[in-house]
Amino acid sequence: MENECLVLLLFILSVYSWDPDAGYVPSWTKMPGVTVKATSGANHAANIIDNDDNTHWISGSCLPSGYVPRADENILLNACSNGHCSAECGSANDLVKMTDGNFYTLSNVNVNTNTTGQQKAKMMIHFPTPIDLHLLSIWGIYKTETELRVTYWNATTVVLKSLQHADNYKQITITKVLNNVKEILLESNSNFQLKEIASIGSEGCRERITVDLGTLREVGMVRTRHWAGSNSATALTMLFSADNIAFTHTVSLIPNALHAVNTDLSPARTVRYIQLEYQLFQKNYEKVYCWEIDAWDHLTLWGKPVIANTQKNTIRNILGVNGIWGWQHSKYSSLLNSNEGPNLYNAVASHARNYHNLDWDVTSPSKDPQYCEMENNHGTQAKSWLNWDTEYSAWRKANLVIDVSFQFTNKSFPQKVWQSPEIEAFNLGKHFASHFGAAHGNGLVDAVEIGNEPWDYEASFYNKILKGMSAGLKEIDPKIKILPGAFQAHDKHDTGNYIGTRVTQNLAVNISVVNFHTYSFRTNSHGVRIGTYPEHSDSSFNSIRNIVRWRDSNMPSKPIWVTEWGWDADGKGESCTFPECVSEAAQALYGIRGLLILARSNVQKVTWFFYANSQYCHTLFCRSGLTASTTHNFVKKNVFYAFEGILNLIGDKYFLGIYQENDNGYVYLFGLSHAHVTGSSMSRQQLLQHASHIVAWKPVDISEVSISTIRVQLGSAINHVSIHKFTGQFPAINKTNVSVNGTVLDIKMSAHPVVVELRPSNVGSGQIVG
Ligand SMILES: *[C@@H]1O[C@H](CO)[C@@H](O)[C@H](O)[C@H]1NC(C)=O
Ligand SMILES: *[C@@H]1O[C@H](CO)[C@@H](O)[C@H](O)[C@H]1NC(C)=O
Numbered sequence: 001m002e003n004e005c006l007v008l009l010l011f012i013l014s015v016y017s018w019d020p021d022a023g024y025v026p027s028w029t030k031m032p033g034v035t036v037k038a039t040s041g042a043n044h045a046a047n048i049i050d051n052d053d054n055t056h057w058i059s060g061s062c063l064p065s066g067y068v069p070r071a072d073e074n075i076l077l078n079a080c081s082n083g084h085c086s087a088e089c090g091s092a093n094d095l096v097k098m099t100d101g102n103f104y105t106l107s108n109v110n111v112n113t114n115t116t117g118q119q120k121a122k123m124m125i126h127f128p129t130p131i132d133l134h135l136l137s138i139w140g141i142y143k144t145e146t147e148l149r150v151t152y153w154n155a156t157t158v159v160l161k162s163l164q165h166a167d168n169y170k171q172i173t174i175t176k177v178l179n180n181v182k183e184i185l186l187e188s189n190s191n192f193q194l195k196e197i198a199s200i201g202s203e204g205c206r207e208r209i210t211v212d213l214g215t216l217r218e219v220g221m222v223r224t225r226h227w228a229g230s231n232s233a234t235a236l237t238m239l240f241s242a243d244n245i246a247f248t249h250t251v252s253l254i255p256n257a258l259h260a261v262n263t264d265l266s267p268a269r270t271v272r273y274i275q276l277e278y279q280l281f282q283k284n285y286e287k288v289y290c291w292e293i294d295a296w297d298h299l300t301l302w303g304k305p306v307i308a309n310t311q312k313n314t315i316r317n318i319l320g321v322n323g324i325w326g327w328q329h330s331k332y333s334s335l336l337n338s339n340e341g342p343n344l345y346n347a348v349a350s351h352a353r354n355y356h357n358l359d360w361d362v363t364s365p366s367k368d369p370q371y372c373e374m375e376n377n378h379g380t381q382a383k384s385w386l387n388w389d390t391e392y393s394a395w396r397k398a399n400l401v402i403d404v405s406f407q408f409t410n411k412s413f414p415q416k417v418w419q420s421p422e423i424e425a426f427n428l429g430k431h432f433a434s435h436f437g438a439a440h441g442n443g444l445v446d447a448v449e450i451g452n453e454p455w456d457y458e459a460s461f462y463n464k465i466l467k468g469m470s471a472g473l474k475e476i477d478p479k480i481k482i483l484p485g486a487f488q489a490h491d492k493h494d495t496g497n498y499i500g501t502r503v504t505q506n507l508a509v510n511i512s513v514v515n516f517h518t519y520s521f522r523t524n525s526h527g528v529r530i531g532t533y534p535e536h537s538d539s540s541f542n543s544i545r546n547i548v549r550w551r552d553s554n555m556p557s558k559p560i561w562v563t564e565w566g567w568d569a570d571g572k573g574e575s576c577t578f579p580e581c582v583s584e585a586a587q588a589l590y591g592i593r594g595l596l597i598l599a600r601s602n603v604q605k606v607t608w609f610f611y612a613n614s615q616y617c618h619t620l621f622c623r624s625g626l627t628a629s630t631t632h633n634f635v636k637k638n639v640f641y642a643f644e645g646i647l648n649l650i651g652d653k654y655f656l657g658i659y660q661e662n663d664n665g666y667v668y669l670f671g672l673s674h675a676h677v678t679g680s681s682m683s684r685q686q687l688l689q690h691a692s693h694i695v696a697w698k699p700v701d702i703s704e705v706s707i708s709t710i711r712v713q714l715g716s717a718i719n720h721v722s723i724h725k726f727t728g729q730f731p732a733i734n735k736t737n738v739s740v741n742g743t744v745l746d747i748k749m750s751a752h753p754v755v756v757e758l759r760p761s762n763v764g765s766g767q768i769v770g
């Protein structure tokens, strides 16, 4: 009875704890009570917090006359009401109207009516301190010639313009910059009237948009899509304030950055107001835009780091590779040589993933793929020549465990060609498992993904496919591993691939593995997406945190597979020309570091994209190969050797836990067995007792040359220590990088990981073999 209650309670908890947004870290600007104010264009201001990068605030324009009523731009506004204007006596007592910001009110400046002296109509604005005028405009009605002059503080006077009857009612603008002005004067022999006189000072035209977070928040990163328009702004500054009065900590942004830019504020600050101040070109009708502003605390949109649990899989078993039918040889893998295709890549892969296109199997989702006919070499329903068994058998022969990404999208199989999506998907799943699964088929396939990146279907439509196909697969083969398409958990507003709407609670039951893709990009200050090292705080590689959180919350018993990850790089005669490309050496280095970070992030498998560079291909992801393309004979790139090197050293070891993980160095511990090790709850001294290897590096860009040192206090028995370098691809590591004195081990860390082996056998005291 008690047990039943417990089961029921757990059931209720599990039902209620499903959180589709468990991985997502909302931006401070998306919280209730957030408001936006702008110096102009106020009716569009809220567009910068509407979760849509493609809607914008647009400012008003300062010129030709938008600045006139604005106290922040018109330095003459209210000069007269503040007592800075005077006229010859006889003028009406209405001078204030020429600096009131309103063109419809007139000031009258009359000829002096006394009988002595020269008869003039004269008006003067005088400044108590020197002032710079960058633009001066005047609107008036003149009976006869009226002179506009300035007097400088050095007592020189210059005539700026002789205003005529023809200038009546017009805006007359002086664009010459006038520095150290003391007085502005207008003088005529006849009465004249002034509608307005206005000026832009040395600050020029500025527009500001300010987000009020509603309360004080810790802000560590701000994401701005702030593209100002084509060459509309000369400068853009981001400012912060706690009280909307003192704005501090200014950051310069590049106004022409087209894509969103992340600004790292470390150390984080506690603020309430985030302001963008645009400096506009002084041109008529110039306007600026802002598209979106987001802000997070110091953990940014990725949130807390994953708590590192001890791995249950060796490094070799974790690492696999993405392949394809024939591996660029245009023939079945069964016809390849012992150093080609699966036989080449299995040196660094324990599993391989295939893009198995649904349109190779059926011409329409309602069709039976006829895998039995295929088995007898009569082809599939769609391709008369095709036999997947021939292909997959060769992969299996090369000891590759097979994950099939059953690939279809709204492009290849539009929603409308699915007559009854759930039933058709169910049947396709059934056919697939009957043929390829272990329970009733040939057992060639270990896992199947329901779509690769099926992001162009509507979520509700994809839900039906997922439900039907997973049920069909499961009904025939309870063991075949079933994966949904690859989705992410960090961006709720990217509706195409957000897991929260794609993998829903009712569908989770028939899913065995959470499927995830990650690449290591960030945007630079120019708003250009670039490739970066995996530990960079802005790197999209950090999105592993969000998906792990999502899994931990919603499907805690199911593993995560990262079925695509990697870096594009040049090398071996094949260039890489995109901003996301890194060097061949960096690809190798980041590959190793990325692998170890994923191993430490509680994922079960990771599948490198791609086995080889692609041929005749000039887009991103064409240079992510472990080898060159067939054009260059699949020559191994550095990353291939690096993976071979790390697998030779610790391929049969398990990640045990973290010794240290901070900016100074990542120091991970590996051991021969994971039994009795609980990485997340043991002290690092306890973990060390189980460790056979230490891998240590500095989490920095490959170009960074700085070194830092970690001192590891070993257990009492200090034994043989040896250090290792990867097959000649990295700068030499030698005994200067590691030193032992008694139980103290010092490791010098650089961007290049050092593997230190701690041998259990007592063959020497601190002898170092380089
Ligand atoms: C008459 O005007 C002149 C200058 O235009 C001025 O200097 C003088 O003081 C004025 N006289 C009287 C009586 O207002
Ligand atoms: C007086 O100041 C103005 C503006 O600052 C300058 O252009 C001019 O050359 C100066 N004149 C003399 C005589 O110094």
Ligand SMILES: *[C@@H]1O[C@H](CO)[C@@H](O)[C@H](O)[C@H]1NC(C)=O
Pocket: 410, 411, 414, 415, 456, 457, 458
């Ligand atoms: C799916 O493709 C059709 C065209 O075949 C298109 O009209 C529709 O908008 C697409 N659906 C989505 C969600 O993109």
Ligand SMILES: *[C@@H]1O[C@H](CO)[C@@H](O)[C@H](O)[C@H]1NC(C)=O
Pocket: 467, 468, 470, 471, 472, 474, 475, 476, 506, 507, 508, 509, 510
């Ligand atoms: C899961 O699969 C089983 C076996 O086919 C099926 O009976 C069940 O309806 C499926 N559940 C869901 C939620 O699709």
Ligand SMILES: *[C@@H]1O[C@H](CO)[C@@H](O)[C@H](O)[C@H]1NC(C)=O
Pocket: 732, 733, 734, 735, 736
């Ligand atoms: C070890 O490497 C450093 C530089 O990395 C070099 O200066 C030193 O001579 C090397 N020592 C030996 C013994 O090879």
Ligand SMILES: *[C@@H]1O[C@H](CO)[C@@H](O)[C@H](O)[C@H]1NC(C)=O
Pocket: 741, 742
């Ligand atoms: C080794 O450590 C001992 C103290 O434990 C110290 O006295 C000695 O100087 C150290 N040797 C070197 C070479 O650093």
Ligand SMILES: *[C@@H]1O[C@H](CO)[C@@H](O)[C@H](O)[C@H]1NC(C)=O
Pocket: 707, 731, 732, 733, 734, 736, 737, 748, 749, 750, 751, 752, 753, 754
């Ligand atoms: C080894 O140390 C030297 C300098 O002492 C450094 O240049 C080199 O990068 C280090 N190697 C590694 C892998 O840390």
